[in-house]
Amino acid sequence: MVRIKDIVISNPAGLHARPASAIILAVAASASTVKISNPETGAETDCQSVMGLLSLSATPGSRLHIEVAGEDSERLIAILVKLFESGFGEN
Numbered sequence: 452m453v454r455i456k457d458i459v460i461s462n463p464a465g466l467h468a469r470p471a472s473a474i475i476l477a478v479a480a481s482a483s484t485v486k487i488s489n490p491e492t493g494a495e496t497d498c499q500s501v502m503g504l505l506s507l508s509a510t511p512g513s514r515l516h517i518e519v520a521g522e523d524s525e526r527l528i529a530i531l532v533k534l535f536e537s538g539f540g541e542n
Contacts, residue, residue, distance in 0.1 A: 464511075474498055
């Protein structure tokens with residue numbers, strides 16, 4: 452099943468190395484695949500590397516498009532949304 456969600460970056464430093472690492476850890480613990488894109492820049496990543504996530508150039512207020520596909524997609528997208536909405540603990 453595919454789950455799709457648009458999310459806004461709320462933490463003051465944007466998407467930097469620490470939040471990117473948290474995303475990668477969540478994705479690595481799942482059997483699902485994830486694509487995150489920044490419609491503003493056209494950049495897209497499969498969430499396999501910190502550099503890929505940093506290439507999204509997501510600053511505070513940026514809107515990102517998240518697409519999760521796989522057996523545990525509902526669980527994984529809930530985890531990712533919680534990370535983003537909590538500002539990765541930086542708010």
